[in-house]
Amino acid sequence: MYLKYHSINYRKDIDGLRALAVLSTIAYHAFPNLVSGGFVGVDIFFVISGFLITKIILENLESNSFSFAEFYFRRIRRIFPALFLILVTCYAFGWFALYASEFKGVGEHIAASAGFFQNFILLNEIAYFERSVDTKPLIHLWSLSIEEQFYLLWPAIIWILYKARINLLGAVLILILISFSINIYNIKFDPITTFYSPLSRFWELLVGALWACISLRNSQEARQFSQAALNVFSWVGLILINIAIFWISGKNSFPGWWALLPTVGAVLLISANSEASINRVFLSNNVMVWLGVISYPLYLWHWILLSFGQIISAGKLSDFHKIALILVAIGLAYLTHRYWERLFRYQGKKVAVLLIALMTSIGYQGWSVYVRDGLDFRHKYVLDLHGGRPPHSDKACLQEFVGYQPTFCRLSYVGKNIETVLIGDSIAHNHFSGLERYYSNIGKSFAMVGWPGTQPFLKKTEAENYSLETGHKMNQLIIGLAHDQSVKTVILGFRETAINSLEKVQLERTIKFLRDNGKQAILISPPPHLSFEPIECTGMPPFRPTLNKECIQLAKDINAQYFIARTELIKIAENSNVKLFDTYQQICIQDKCQLRIEGGLLYRNKGYLSIAGSEKIFEKFTE
Structure with a gap:
């Protein structure tokens, strides 16, 4: 109707x-x-x-x-x-x-x-x-x-x-x-x-x-x-x-x-x-x-x-x-x-x-x-006041490794022969500040070279995790370093939440290749990924107060997969008879990880160390 x-x-x-x-x-x-x-x-x-x-x-x-x-x-x-x-x-x-x-x-x-x-x-x-x-x-x-x-x-x-x-x-x-x-x-x-x-x-x-x-x-x-x-x-x-x-x-x-x-x-x-x-x-x-x-x-x-x-x-x-x-x-x-x-x-x-x-x-x-x-650039400046961020590259390093076109490239002691090179991804890049202090103290030149998300492994082109761009560059870098007579030590650093059988083979192949060419290989286990943002330890003045005043990461709150991968990496180092520097032992004591240190914070975000943090963690590093 x-x-x-x-x-x-x-x-x-x-x-x-x-x-x-x-x-x-x-x-x-x-x-x-x-x-x-x-x-x-x-x-x-x-x-x-x-x-x-x-x-x-x-x-x-x-x-x-x-x-x-x-x-x-x-x-x-x-x-x-x-x-x-x-x-x-x-x-x-x-x-x-x-x-x-x-x-x-x-x-x-x-x-x-x-x-x-x-x-x-x-x-x-x-x-x-x-x-x-x-x-x-x-x-x-x-x-x-x-x-x-x-x-x-x-x-x-x-x-x-x-x-x-x-x-x-x-x-x-x-x-x-x-x-x-x-x-x-x-x-x-x-x-x-x-x-x-x-x-x-x-x-x-x-x-x-x-x-x-x-x-x-x-x-x-x-x-x-x-x-x-x-x-x-x-x-x-x-x-x-x-x-x-x-x-x-x-x-x-x-x-x-x-x-x-x-x-x-x-x-x-x-x-x-x-x-x-x-x-x-x-x-x-x-x-x-x-x-x-x-x-x-x-x-x-x-x-x-x-x-x-x-x-x-x-x-x-x-x-x-x-x-x-x-x-x-x-x-x-x-x-x-x-x-x-x-x-x-x-x-x-x-x-x-x-x-x-x-x-x-x-x-x-x-x-x-x-x-x-x-x-996130808004709070990066806050965290810069509590430990700092490392630059991605410097001009002298990019000139030294111009043939590889790296994203990350840092160099200390410009003009001297480079004896030690750290290679890897963005995690390895964050190790540079601490390692640079060690090598400068013993009077050796040192460089870091790498690309985001790129493992320092020799990979075959048919491998499922091979990248046409960065995978090829990393292969060329490893080969080049192995044949460089001035380079004595190659340090491998990378983020690894899980090491599968393919990556295990690739890592062991890389270590063997370097040792066969007379190089000392050193592994660095990555620092644990935090369960909270470090900015919570500082707040964002004047509006945001400090939420996490203790600034402690409990081991029980770290992803369990991290410990599985860490154990696997330790086994690989033992089986390959190479030295491994365990960052976890430098960060955590008795299941507690104190992130607040003199000079600021260990971390600048959940996964990356600050400059001050890197320097603190690698205080006990030796070749």
């Missing part, structure tokens, strides 16, 4: 319902033990959004004034300004206060939030109820992504249904049943995907859409109830929402059947007119209405501030500071609404295009942070 619609006036109580939704969400985020189900505020928002958007579309269709372009431009002017401000704020905070690994994650979330696919990123990343969400300042934007995905599809669907004169109530009911069934079925097998997926969440927005269809019909169906009945609706709706807020918790399979509590409760409050007792006395209260008006920017602000606080305090944010941050969020939400959103809300298409460009720009910046590993 084709239905005709008429407009309904603005209702203050719906803004009050928005306030109830955002307050319950804030309470959950700040005090989850007291308000265990406050996260259902998002479900209330879904119902409100479905109702209002459908009302707007149907009113415009009925007046023959609906335009897809105008609809989306209005959505852009409504959603983008505050969101852009939040994303820029997160980017700025991340730049000054987040470690590279953290900033990388935030960068990905900025890009995902700007593109409104944050929910898809999270369903492959983390459950909403895990404790670690405290350090993810943009996790709450999963719900905004679902709303925008709904806005992207729903106008076209309802336009087709309306123009085709299809029974809207029946069509919406079918869509609700499909989405709700997906929710109920999947919650048993994949609760994380069910929580974040639009397919299992759209039914909540459609419930609001269903009431919009009913309430806008010319028939009396929406007005046939007595005021007493509507009062009952409002009371039951509020009771259902309160049961959800204080009874449901993250331990329940949510959404599932539990999502009916806030969803039905919200639609009952909307269906009761503004004169219903709860709507008139509670939801239409001036304070509730005011909070409802700023609920969107308040929702955006509150969580990033709480998350920032958790990050800076290392997860020890006090209740006092939580309350203070919530008050700050309310103030920022008001200012955002009053002085920022209004700049764009009632402007034309050009402003909408500008907002699209701004959102694209911040999304690109977030993606750039992600693909550039969290812009």
Whole structure:
């Protein structure tokens, strides 16, 4: 049946319902033990959004004034300004206060939030109820992504249904049943995907859409109830929402059947007119209405501030500071609404295009942070003050080994014959500083030559781990050093998390080749890979305090594969009758590895030694 619609006036109580939704969400985020189900505020928002958007579309269709372009431009002017401000704020905070690994994650979330696919990123990343969400300042934007995905599809669907004169109530009911069934079925097998997926969440927005269809019909169906009945609706709706807020918790399979509590409760409050007792006395209260008006920017602000606080305090944010941050969020939400959103809300298409460009720009910046590993150069300068980074090469070395075109090339005692050469990958490169001190003390020249990710092994061209570029260069380097009469010792250094049978053969072949050519071969076992970032031992002043004050790596937290590879390397050295310098014994004593030393830190990141660290570790090195 084709239905005709008429407009309904603005209702203050719906803004009050928005306030109830955002307050319950804030309470959950700040005090989850007291308000265990406050996260259902998002479900209330879904119902409100479905109702209002459908009302707007149907009113415009009925007046023959609906335009897809105008609809989306209005959505852009409504959603983008505050969101852009939040994303820029997160980017700025991340730049000054987040470690590279953290900033990388935030960068990905900025890009995902700007593109409104944050929910898809999270369903492959983390459950909403895990404790670690405290350090993810943009996790709450999963719900905004679902709303925008709904806005992207729903106008076209309802336009087709309306123009085709299809029974809207029946069509919406079918869509609700499909989405709700997906929710109920999947919650048993994949609760994380069910929580974040639009397919299992759209039914909540459609419930609001269903009431919009009913309430806008010319028939009396929406007005046939007595005021007493509507009062009952409002009371039951509020009771259902309160049961959800204080009874449901993250331990329940949510959404599932539990999502009916806030969803039905919200639609009952909307269906009761503004004169219903709860709507008139509670939801239409001036304070509730005011909070409802700023609920969107308040929702955006509150969580990033709480998350920032958790990050800076290392997860020890006090209740006092939580309350203070919530008050700050309310103030920022008001200012955002009053002085920022209004700049764009009632402007034309050009402003909408500008907002699209701004959102694209911040999304690109977030993606750039992600693909550039969290812009780790920001904290490298901090770590440089606590041990330093070795340069990749120096001019004299590159001239000496010009025929090999190495990436890493360091040289000490320029002008003297080079008697000892360290070859290998980036791990070997980090050994240079410590070994240089040893060789300079005994008056011998010393060089380091190598390429990233390239083992110092003689490899056959048909080997599966042979690289056409660097593998060939390493082979030529080893052969060249073996035939160089001035070179007496070749040191092999490399990262090795596992030594397979092929690599064992290649290493033994290399040692034999060098010894057959009269060279002394020395192996260096790599230092252990840390389980935490050394930047945690220094912090990022002035915003980020020191998290790991002891700065100790426990042996039990080191990847077990490291010890397997270390044992294998020791066996190879023994069987080949060559010397091995074990860096682990220099770093760790009695299952504890103290990373803080005089002059700074042993490591400059999880896998690489600092200059000071290299010098410390190789103090006991001898040929």
